Amino acid sequence: xxxxxxxxxxxxxxxxxxxxxxxxxxxxxxxxxxxxxxxxxxxxxxxxxxxxxxxxxxxxxxxxxxxxxxxxxxxxxxxxxxxxxxxxxxxxxxxxxxxxxxxxxxxxxxxxxxxxxxxxxxxxxxxxxxxxxxxxxxxxxxxxxxxxxxxxxxxxxxxxxxxxxxxxxxxxxxxxxxxxxxxxxxxxxxxxxxxxxxxxxxxxxxxxxxxxxxxxxxxxxxxxxxxxxxxxxxxxxxxxxxxxxxxxxxxxxxxxxxxxxxxxxxxxxxxxxxxxxxxxxxxxxxxxxxxxxxxxxxxxxxxxxxxxxxxxxxxxxxxxxxxxxxxxxxxxxxxxxx
Amino acid sequence: xxxxxxxxxxxxxxxxxxxxxxxxxxxxxxxxxxxxxxxxxxxxxxxxxxxxxxxxxxxxxxxxxxxxxxxxxxxxxxxxxxxxxxxxxxxxxxxxxxxxxxxxxxxxxxxxxxxxxxxxxxxxxxxxxxxxxxxxxxxxxxxxxxxxxxxxxxxxxxxxxxxxxxxxxxxxxxxxxxxxxxxxxxxxxxxxxxxxxxxxxxxxxxxxxxxxxxxxxxxxxxxxxxxxxxxxxxxxxxxxxxxxxxxxxxxxxxxxxxxxxxxxxxxxxxxxxxxxxxxxxxxxxxxxxxxxxxxxxxxxxxxxxxxxxxxxx
Numbered sequence: 001x002x003x004x005x006x007x008x009x010x011x012x013x014x015x016x017x018x019x020x021x022x023x024x025x026x027x028x029x030x031x032x033x034x035x036x037x038x039x040x041x042x043x044x045x046x047x048x049x050x051x052x053x054x055x056x057x058x059x060x061x062x063x064x065x066x067x068x069x070x071x072x073x074x075x076x077x078x079x080x081x082x083x084x085x086x087x088x089x090x091x092x093x094x095x096x097x098x099x100x101x102x103x104x105x106x107x108x109x110x111x112x113x114x115x116x117x118x119x120x121x122x123x124x125x126x127x128x129x130x131x132x133x134x135x136x137x138x139x140x141x142x143x144x145x146x147x148x149x150x151x152x153x154x155x156x157x158x159x160x161x162x163x164x165x166x167x168x169x170x171x172x173x174x175x176x177x178x179x180x181x182x183x184x185x186x187x188x189x190x191x192x193x194x195x196x197x198x199x200x201x202x203x204x205x206x207x208x209x210x211x212x213x214x215x216x217x218x219x220x221x222x223x224x225x226x227x228x229x230x231x232x233x234x235x236x237x238x239x240x241x242x243x244x245x246x247x248x249x250x251x252x253x254x255x256x257x258x259x260x261x262x263x264x265x266x267x268x269x270x271x272x273x274x275x276x277x278x279x280x281x282x283x284x285x286x287x288x289x290x291x292x293x294x295x296x297x298x299x300x301x302x303x304x305x306x307x308x309x310x311x312x313x314x315x316x317x318x319x320x321x322x323x324x325x326x327x328x329x330x331x332x333x334x335x336x337x338x
Numbered sequence: 339x340x341x342x343x344x345x346x347x348x349x350x351x352x353x354x355x356x357x358x359x360x361x362x363x364x365x366x367x368x369x370x371x372x373x374x375x376x377x378x379x380x381x382x383x384x385x386x387x388x389x390x391x392x393x394x395x396x397x398x399x400x401x402x403x404x405x406x407x408x409x410x411x412x413x414x415x416x417x418x419x420x421x422x423x424x425x426x427x428x429x430x431x432x433x434x435x436x437x438x439x440x441x442x443x444x445x446x447x448x449x450x451x452x453x454x455x456x457x458x459x460x461x462x463x464x465x466x467x468x469x470x471x472x473x474x475x476x477x478x479x480x481x482x483x484x485x486x487x488x489x490x491x492x493x494x495x496x497x498x499x500x501x502x503x504x505x506x507x508x509x510x511x512x513x514x515x516x517x518x519x520x521x522x523x524x525x526x527x528x529x530x531x532x533x534x535x536x537x538x539x540x541x542x543x544x545x546x547x548x549x550x551x552x553x554x555x556x557x558x559x560x561x562x563x564x565x566x567x568x569x570x571x572x573x574x575x576x577x578x579x580x581x582x583x584x585x586x587x588x589x590x591x592x593x594x595x596x597x598x599x600x601x602x603x604x605x606x607x608x609x610x611x612x613x614x615x616x617x618x619x620x621x622x623x624x625x626x627x628x629x630x631x632x633x634x635x636x637x638x639x640x641x642x643x644x645x646x647x648x649x650x651x
Contacts, residue, residue, distance in 0.1 A: 031473060124481040128504065132451030132480075139445055139622070141452050142461040144615050149607045153600040153616040161351075164624040166440045188503035189444055285469040292465050298457065299464040301474045307455075309479040 021045040022326040025067045025087070027056065028076025030096040031306075036315040040071075043319060060086035068092065069325055071318065074102055081107040092116065092325050094318055098123075098178070099255060100335060101228040109337050116321040119333030120177045122310040127181030129304040130223050130253045133277030134186075136298045137249050138165045143295040163247070163274075166190035171219030173212055173236070174226025174254065175201050182223055194218060197226070212236065216243035221251065228255035238263040247274040253304050256281040265290050268297060279304050342641055343383040345403075347393040350412050354630035358388060361638065377402050386410065386637055391617075392599065394418030400427065408640045410633045413620075414438055414493075415570060416650060417543035424651050431651035432636035435492060437628035438620040443496035445619050446538055446568045449592030450485075450501075452613040453564050454478045454536075459610045478562075481505050486534030488527055488550060489541025489569070490516055497538055509534055512541075527551065531558040536566065543570035553578040556588045564590040568619050571597040580605050583612060594619050 024040075025047040033040070040046060047067065052059045056077065066089050072079055074097035081104045084090065093103060094116045108115055136142050139162040147159050170186050172179045172195040183193045183206065194207040196215040201208075209215035212235055216222055222244065226232055237260040241248065250273065252259055261282040267273045268291065275296035281287050284302055291297050305314070320332045344362040346355070358364050365384065370376030377384075377399065384403050387395050391413030397420045400406060408430040409419055416433055424431050452458055456477045463474055485501045487494045487510040498508045498521060509522040511530040516523070524530040527550055531537050537559050541547050551565065551574040559565060565588060567574055576597045582588035583606065590611035596602055599617055606612050620626060635647045 034473075035476065124505075125479055128451065128480045129455060132448070132455055132457055135444060135448035135451065136457055139448055139618065141445075141448050141613065141615065142458045144618060145452070145458040145613050146462075148602055148614040148616050153602065159616050159618060159621070161626060162618065162622045164441060164622045165444050185500075185503045188500045189447075190440060287464055287469070298461055300457065300460045301464050301469040303455075303460055303474040303477070306474055306476050307479040308476045311476060 022069070022322070023047060023067055024069045024071050024322060025049065025060075025064050026071050027079075027083070028073065030071065030073035031075065032073075032096050032311050032314050032318070035308075035311055039315050039319060044322060046071075056083075057086060065089065069094065069322060071096070071322070072102070073097055074099055076102075079103040084108070084111065084113070092322075092331075094321050094325075096314055096318055098126075099227055101255060105337050114325075114331060115335040115337055116325075116331045116333050117335050118305075118314055119317065121313045121317050121333075122305040122307075123177040123181050125307050125310045126178045126225075126253050126304040127185060129279060129300070130178075130182045130225070130251050130277075131185045133251050133253070133279065133298050133300065134221065134223070134249070135165060137251070137275045137277045137296065138163045138168075140295070142298050167192070168220040169194065169218060171195065171209075171215040171222045172206075173197075173215065173222055173224045173258075175204065175206075176225065176227075178253070179223070179225035180204070182225060213240050213243050216240045216248070219244055220247060221249045224250070224252040224254040224258050226254055226258065228257055232258050234258070234260040236260065236264070238267060241267045241273050244273060246272065249273070249275045249277070251277040253279045256284065261288065268294055342385055343380060344386040344388055344637065345377070345380070345384045347387065347389040347395075350388075350390055351626050351630060353627055354388075354412065354633060357630060357634045358637075361634065362386070364388075374402075381405075386640070388412065388633055388637070389418070391415045392418065394420075395424075396420050397423045400424065400429065408432065408637065410636045412629055412633050415542060417570060421651055429651070430640060430646060430649060432632070432640075432646055432648050433650050434629040434632045435648055437632060438625050439492045439496050441622055441625040442493050442568055442619040443500055445594060445615075446493075446497045446540070446566055447500050449566050449568070449594065449613055449615070450536055450538075450564065451480055453566070453590045453592045453611065454480050454483075456610065458613055482507075483536055484509065484534045486510065486524075486530045486537045487521075488512075488530065488537070488539050488573075489547075490519065490521070491541065493568070494538075494540040495519075497540055506536075527555050528558055531555045531563070534559075535562065536564045538566040539569040539573045541569060541573070543572055548572050549575045551575065551579075553582065556582040559588060561586055562589045564592065566592045568594045571595045571599060576603065583609055 021044050024044045027049045049059050068089050069092045071094050084107050092114045098118045144159040168191050170191045170193050175195040175197045196209045196212045265288045277298045279300040324331050342362045345365050347367050385405050385407050387409045389411050395409050400423045410432045414433050414435050481504045485506045490510045490512045511524050511527050580603045592613045594615045639646050
């Protein structure tokens with residue numbers, strides 16, 4: 001019997017049509033999309049506002065009325081009250097960043113919209129970069145690498161001496177998950193750690209300073225590890241920087257606007273502080289060009305989380321949060337928005 | 339003591355030159371038009387040599403100085419000093435251990451970070467305006483990577499301690515296994531290289547350790563492996579290193595030392611996965627001063643018949 005019947009393969013299972021997948025809106029492609037877009041599009045029906053010819057407000061009005069979940073990042077339009085009002089069914093904002101300064105938290109709180117962020121998924125990478133930038137500034141690694149590549153070692157002789165890291169007093173501004181990882185690493189280098197934070201942390205024994213100026217006055221280095229809020233905007237200003245003294249070094253892996261950038265540049269150009277390691281700036285990707293003349297400054301293009309490991313972990317976490325939401329399970333990395 | 343002739347082999351930090359000048363009659367070899375003639379002319383009076391990591395006393399120089407009593411090196415590496423000859427002739431040798439251990443270990447970690455996270459390349463990316471055109475690429479995480487250390491002496495241990503703070507598993511190769519450490523021992527450099535992701539050279543340079551990192555070892559470390567050298571240039575077979583990097587058989591390198599300093603193979607200048615430093619392992623104001631104090635202190639102790647501070651021979 002089998003021989004006179006053409007064997008036909010069994011019909012394929014009905015494909016899950018994209019429109020059967022839970023819907024997630026995005027206003028702007030997050031950096032993680034460059035590498036992991038397919039991981040998201042396999043599981044969710046993505047509404048990509050930037051691909052529409054319509055202006056954003058029109059797009060949202062026409063297409064986003066029933067959308068419950070949004071995926072955003074630190075780049076792209078802010079998730080303002082205006083935008084949130086055009087998303088009447090929104091229950092969840094998932095951001096690929098640890099920072100929340102681009103989201104109107106008050107509006108979310110009032111509307112009962114949950115927020116999930118990157119949690120601690122890249123705290124280690126960010127802490128590693130803070131330490132790397134600090135060693136680079138103290139030991140002039142990028143500057144002397146440039147020196148060698150320009151053939152100057154053979155012609156001009158040894159590069160000027162750097163400065164010892166061990167024994168230096170490190171002031172950590174913001175002792176959250178990132179700040180704590182920075183502290184743990186620098187202790188192994190023989191550094192002395194103190195900190196300033198919104199609240200004293202009872203589980204650590206590092207000296208606590210109630211204000212950042214006092215912290216600076218007792219530190220050789222400030223490492224900015226806090227989030228950007230109304231209170232922390234321009235918190236690191238000329239007064240704070242000068243409190244460290246002429247050899248003072250500042251490292252910023254938080255947000256550019258935590259430092260008063262014009263005043264920082266002035267202090268550096270005039271030699272009033274010892275140097276800086278900066279991964280973030282007030283108006284990225286613009287960087288004050290006065291800094292390009294300086295060898296005691298190390299510049300990075302907001303890449304503290306840009307490792308293949310972190311991006312993969314981030315992708316898994318973002319998808320995990322969205323899946324949890326749609327199956328009515330607890331979010332993996334919820335933000336307490338009080 | 340101002341009548342004691344000390345032969346200074348090369349210029350060193352001015353603090354050291356001044357401190358030696360104040361105490362001794364310093365003969366500056368590098369100012370002589372003809373070095374061997376200069377040594378001949380003063381051979382009857384030279385009782386001490388002050389050298390550094392790159393300039394020491396070989397057998398020929400030792401033989402030419404019958405009144406030589408002590409060689410004081412401004413370094414912890416003494417591969418340029420003929421130690422056997424010194425022992426044979428009863429000449430004391432001092433060096434500068436401990437005061438520079440942390441400094442060199444800090445730099446090793448700095449090099450690892452700079453290579454894995456592309457610090458120098460990303461600094462160039464910003465300065466050249468490329469950031470305005472797009473985000474930087476993804477680099478490699480340091481935390482949790484396995485670090486293999488060749489030589490678990492003072493500097494090797496200090497590197498291990500720092501890497502542990504980054505949750506890195508540590509393994510090592512040493513002439514003999516160290517019974518009181520918890521780190522994993524491999525009986526050969528080849529096995530070590532096959533089992534780690536970052537390989538750090540931290541041993542002293544001897545006849546046995548010359549080219550201890552050869553083609554085979556670099557192939558074992560592999561296209562994702564990173565090699566860090568804060569030892570001596572001749573620890574690594576340099577032409578093999580260049581071809582391993584250029585051909586992608588080795589993932590990256592952070593180098594502070596080279597076979598023929600200050601020459602650095604120019605093929606490396608165009609590579610983004612390499613960080614090149616001009617032998618700055620101990621190059622901080624604080625550490626160089628501490629090293630200088632030991633050089634002077636050892637000479638003073640010797641000529642006042644007191645115990646040497648940091649003798650090697």
